[in-house]
Amino acid sequence: MKYEPITVSELNTYIKGKIEEDEFLEQVLVKGEISNFKHHYTGHMYFTLKDENCLIKCVMFKTYTNTLNFVPKDGAKVMVLGKVSVFERDGVYQIYVRAMQQDGIGDLYAEYEKLKSRLEQEGLFAQEHKKKIPLMPKCIGVLTSNTGAVIRDIINVATRRNPNVYIKLLPVPVQGAGAAQKIVTGIQTMNQYGLADVIILARGGGSLEDLWPFNEEIVARAIYESEIPIISAVGHETDFTIADFVADLRAPTPSAAAELSVPNVEEIKQKIVTQENRYKQALKKELQYIKLRYEKCMNSKCFKAPLQKINEYRMMIDMNVKQIESSIQKNWQQAKTEMLKNVAKLDALSPLKTLTRGYVIVQTKQNELVKSVKQLKTGEEVQLLLEDGKKDAKIL
Amino acid sequence: MEKMSFEQAMKNLEQIALELESGNLNLEESLSKFEEGMKLSKKCNEILENAEKKITILLEKDGKLQEENFVLDSKESQD
Secondary structure (H helix, E strand, C coil): CCCCCCCHHHHHHHHHHHHHHCHHHHCEEEEEEEEEEEECCCCCEEEEEECCCCEEEEEECHHHHCCCCCCCCCCCEEEEEEEEEEECCCCEEEEEEEEEEECCHHHHHHHHHHHHHHHHHHCCCCHHHCCCCCCCCCCEEEEECCCCHHHHHHHHHHHHHCCCCEEEEEECCCCCCCHHHHHHHHHHHHHHCCCCCEEEEEECCCCCCCCHHHHCHHHHHHHHHCCCCEEEEECCCCCCCHHHHHCCEECCCHHHHHHHHCCCHHHHHHHHHHHHHHHHHHHHHHHHHHHHHHHHHHHCHHHHCCCHHHHHHHHHHHHHHHHHHHHHHHHHHHHHHHHHHHHHHHHHHCHHHHHHCCCCEEEECCCCECCCHHHCCCCCEEEEEECCEEEEEECC | CCCCCHHHHHHHHHHHHHHHHHCCCCHHHHHHHHHHHHHHHHHHHHHHHHCCCEEEEEEEECCEEEEEECCCCHHHHHC
């Protein structure tokens, strides 16, 4: 019998082939704890996954690490998805990881969804219950950690918008066991002593587990019961916690929360100036209108020439008087002419006129006109009326 | 005004402007509205000007809350 040894390489290649033929090993989902984690400078991740008794080597190439939503570290409980294959050079089989998630997340999600729908049904998210954020809060209470970027961002944004802002920080732990209870106490304290006009409840980004205190029912209820309006700013823009749903206003980030709670003082001052200008403009317009009306009045006849009408009447009177005068004059003239005519007529008929022609009128002493001789007795004295006087005479 | 919220005051400022602009007021009413508006705007400005910058931290000491000035950790502000 002749020995026909094969090389190590051949053996490893063979084993590799065997393993890769296996459909089950083509895609496995394995849970375990990370240990010996190394993030190589090339971007690949090397680690072992273990449980109480066993371990297996894992590699996650850079191409896949982009999809991670957390930073793996030793001790982290994870689920990995990948295929099992052999690294021939070292003769080791390992998992070539394509995706990795924190383990237990599934449970948390389920719990989150359950609590969310229960509280929603109970009305904790109701729009009618949401309080209005005051436009110009005198004091802004901030519930967050007293270290880190969150409080700094809030202070920076707030002071930029209002240099005279009043911020009260009530430091609370924002992750880990007991954080939820501390947050609840913080909210209650703020309310009990009326420490602020609006509260910002904030935390920076983190894993679902990190944000968990903001998904706890006690926090949700404390927010709901708070009489001071609460703005939530938990995690990144894409993170929605239960606290966000209950809060009176949700800000995508802590900086945004500062923006939403602190008005831009310059803008408000500008607004005030605008209103003042509107008043002035309106009043000016009104005064102009009144002036116009006044001028129109003053231009009316009764003010411009108040005596005109009187003068007109006076003229009428004068005219009438004149007419009356001339009418009287005319009548008088007519009467006079008529009279003269009559006088001339009379004159012509006057007996005196006859006397001038040499006639004599005889009268008795009783001034009776003697028209007949029968009236006369002899010896009777009579009067003779001549043109230039009278003379007594005696009848013979 | 003392009891009025800043928000209400700002709303009133605008309302007065609308009333003045409507032209439905007589001169006397206009003048009194104008005066009211100017007083209000002065008050609003005062509120803005008179606020004092304060950044504090509430710390529990012997079971009592105490308010102290809060200064950002300079090392922290670097990152």
